[in-house]
Amino acid sequence: MRLNLLLCTVAAVAVAGVTLVQAQVARPQTPAPQQQGPVEVEIDQGVIRPFQIAVAPFSGPNGSQVTTVIGDNLRRSGFFEPMNPSSFIETGLSLQNAPNFPQWTQIGAQAVLYGSVTPRADGRNDFGFRLYDPYRQCQLVSYNFTATPEQWRRISHKIADVVYQRMTGESGFFDSRILYVAESGTGLNRLSRLAIVDSDGADPQFLTDGNEIILTPRFSSKPDEIVYMALGKDYSRIYLYNLSTSRRESLGEFDGQAFGPRYSPDGTKVAFSIIRGGNTDVYVMDLRTRQLSRLTSDPGIDTSPSFSPDASRIVFNSDRSGTPRLYVMNADGSGQRPISRGGGSYTAPAWSPRGDLIAFTKSQGGRFATGVMNADGSGERQLSSSYFEEGPSWAPNGRYLMFARQTRGGDTNLWMVDLSGRVIAQSGYQGRGSDPAWSPLLADTPMQLGRAQGPDSCPS
Amino acid sequence: MIAARTLIRLTAVGLVVASMAACTRRPVTPAVPNTPPASDTGGPAYPTAPTGPIEGNAGGAAAAGSAQEFAINVGDRIYFDLDSYQVSPDAYPRLNAQAEWLQRYPQVMVRIEGNADERGTREYNLALAARRAESVRNYLIERGVSAGRIDTISFGKERPIALGSSEDSWARNRNGRTALVSGAY
Incomplete structure (x- = not known):
């Protein structure tokens, strides 16, 4: 079966059991077309x-x-x-x-x-x-x-x-790890350290010493290469960091403050934002040639770029229309168009590793939600909502999202939700943390283990 | 929604006005640059805001031209409305005073730090707070401070000065701070 x-x-x-809380999960307007894979478990009741x-x-x-x-x-x-x-x-x-x-x-x-x-x-x-x-x-x-x-x-x-x-x-x-920003201390004396932990919460390790405020760590397609942003007392920097060699280098010095880095799927480029004269635009840098290309140039905020898995397009966040919405452009910056359709503010987009969905944070009416939409903006649905949550990151199989959730006046922890919205729970790591980034699988799972036969099929 | 936002805006304006009123009444406010905007009119009181009389003497006065004197006599922060990066008219007097002070000490270099409240996502808030820093910078330039003396940095929501998840805290954390980088006594 x-x-x-x-x-x-x-x-x-x-x-x-039709009165379950999960009943609030929005249904897609039409049943999602079956991908070549079999599973689209959509259950919101019962x-x-x-x-x-x-x-x-x-x-x-x-x-x-x-x-x-x-x-x-x-x-x-x-x-x-x-x-x-x-x-x-x-x-x-x-x-x-x-x-x-x-x-x-x-x-x-x-x-x-x-x-x-x-x-x-x-x-x-x-x-x-x-x-x-x-x-x-x-x-x-x-x-x-x-x-x-x-x-x-x-x-x-x-x-x-x-x-x-x-x-x-x-x-x-499961054979993956989570980068996150470990938070400790109280009140205005918060300590922020880059950390990494197994997907189940085991073996958390600090990667920085707390002298800088760490933001938005992200993995390359290789699970030992990461990029993150750091705020010092009077500076702001994007670091490239190799977890195997512990080699750390600055992405570069720019004419303006750089932030919001994300690797391209093949790990050869980093897209990010630079603030110049108060205006924020999206750029991409080739890591080998160090050549910088500007992708957006309008007076609105353009930030949070995230590549499609085939590297052909980038989803990003812009408030050029007045409120923050999600936009998609080609990887060279051409063809910029809005995709989000609803009211409220859409930020922090992340393109699914399967390519079909874009996850985001949405704020409306004083609450924050984690949702997904198709790459053309259709089929938006909310998976989770709370007083405050932000920054979804995809599991390597594109089935789960991890995000940071903060209770009112309280701590921030890592939470996980599946695409049906049915599984909502704190992540395996239960300590204080924000900005989770899910690694790719650390190594390929053997492919000959019956996957081609279809799920759960008995060999004939 | 609009009403709520207006209310918030009015609240924030009120706080700024109240804080400036407090400053003009007392020649010496506590020597902590991050003093919350105090309210003398029966509004919510901050636990950290001293309300008793303050005495001073010459020995404790900040040296003219020092960062301490700037923070005390001029004030290093101005506050912004929700989702806004426009300099509020309530902030004009303080920014005017900053510009005058900077013209009095032309060797001083400054860095405008933009800050946002916690009710936004991390990267968008960095961009939003950068606009606030730029608004302050542009205001000071218009008031005669040379552009080459003013750097900016956005701290987004990463460096709050007020604790808690309340409208008051958020209002205080939406600010632009003029930090003296070099040249001050």
């Missing part, structure tokens, strides 16, 4: 029962931790509900054997994941696993990662990605 069909079926059955998956305890070194990380990842996605292990009838599953299917269907497991961590002669570990559908009694995927023992957490994310990919038909996002 395909996962999207499953979810939709459940939604249709659950007619009783009690959703996520996919029941049994994650059996992995054996071997770090096995229980691997099990926990995988289960937590799958739960956070909103698509899966890892079952309570105390309900398991069959225990001691071994990679040498298939599960005893009736013992899993009896407890309602729609999928069974099990595996083991096995030390090898070369000092590395094998992380082997199998995923079965106990109802159709077929193996959905079987794979083995080999890595040094201390990489168990990373491998856990990759296993979770394989499961997510196999069950939903779209690529995963």
